[in-house]
Amino acid sequence: MANDLHDLTTAIxxxxxxxxxxxxxxxxxxxxxxxxxxxxxxxxxxxxxxxLRISGAAAAGLAPHWPRTGxxxxxVSQQKSPxxxxxxxSRRLLPDYRAALAIATTNLEIARRADxxxxxxxxxxxxxxxxxxxGRKVHLYGPSSHLTGSISLADGDITLSLRLPAPHAxxxxxxxxxxxxxx
Numbered sequence: 001m002a003n004d005l006h007d008l009t010t011a012i013x014x015x016x017x018x019x020x021x022x023x024x025x026x027x028x029x030x031x032x033x034x035x036x037x038x039x040x041x042x043x044x045x046x047x048x049x050x051x052l053r054i055s056g057a058a059a060a061g062l063a064p065h066w067p068r069t070g071x072x073x074x075x076v077s078q079q080k081s082p083x084x085x086x087x088x089x090s091r092r093l094l095p096d097y098r099a100a101l102a103i104a105t106t107n108l109e110i111a112r113r114a115d116x117x118x119x120x121x122x123x124x125x126x127x128x129x130x131x132x133x134x135g136r137k138v139h140l141y142g143p144s145s146h147l148t149g150s151i152s153l154a155d156g157d158i159t160l161s162l163r164l165p166a167p168h169a170x171x172x173x174x175x176x177x178x179x180x181x182x183x
Contacts, residue, residue, distance in 0.1 A: 006030050008052075008082060009042050015086035032089075037062070037101060040089070044078070051075045054089060056097035058104060065107035070096040118153050125151055125158075 009022040009030035019034045025041065032040040032054075039059035045051040055073035058066040074093045076085050119136075126133040129147070131140045137152040140162070149162035164172055 005042065005044070008078070008085075011082035012042075012086050012089070015082045016089065033059070037105065038097075040093070040097075045075050048075070050078060052078045052085070054085075054093060056093060056100065062101070062104040062108055065104040065111065067100050067103045070100050072097055072100060114156055118156060118158075121158070122151070122153055 005028060006022065006024045009032060013020040013022040013032050016032065019036070020032055020038075021034070023031050023033065025031050027043075029041055029043040032038075032042060037059050039057045041055045041057050043053050043055075045053040053073060053075050071093070074088060076088045080088070122133060122136065122138055125131065126138045129138065129140055129151075131138040131151070133139075136154065137150050139150050140148050142148050144163070145165055147162060147164050147168075149160070152159045152161075162172075
C-alpha cells in the first residue's frame with residue numbers, strides 16, 4: 001500500500017510539473033515538495049480510506065511563524081487520475097497554502113532581523129558596561145560598591161537584574177526615567 005501511495009504521489013508530482021517531486025515518508029505517507037519551500041504531505045484520510053488527505057506543511061523552520069488561518073488541507077478521491085488530483089491541489093489547496101507560506105517566510109525574516117538587532121544591542125551593552133556576554137545574557141561582575149548583575153534578552157525584551165549601592169539609585173532612576181511612558 002505504501003508503494004501505491006508513493007507511485008501515485010510521483011505521478012501527481014509529474015502532473016504538477018517542474019520543480020515538484022515526490023518522496024516517501026514514514027507512517028504510509030508521502031510528500032510533494034519543491035525547492036521554494038513548498039511541502040505537502042499526502043496520506044490516506046483516516047476518516048475515509050477511499051480518500052487522500054493532502055496537507056500543506058511548514059518546512060524549513062517556518063512552523064513557529066505559520067499563520068493559523070486559511071485552508072491548508074484538502075481531501076480527494078484516490079480513484080481520481082493523477083492529473084485530476086494535481087488540478088484539485090492547484091485549484092483548492094495551493095492558493096491558501098502559498099499565501100500562508102509567504103506570510104510565514106516574511107514573519108521568519110522579521111524575527112531574524114529582530115534577533116540580529118537584539119544581539120547587537122546586547123553586544124553594545126556588554127562593551128559599554130564592560131560586561132561579559134554569554135549567549136543572550138550580559139554579566140556584570142565587580143565589587144559590591146559598583147553595578148553588578150545581569151541583563152538578558154528573551155522574546156525581544158531586555159530584562160535587568162541589577163544590584164547597585166543605594167547612593168547611586170537616584171542616578172539610575174534618572175537614566176531609566178527616559179524610557180517610561182508618559183501618562
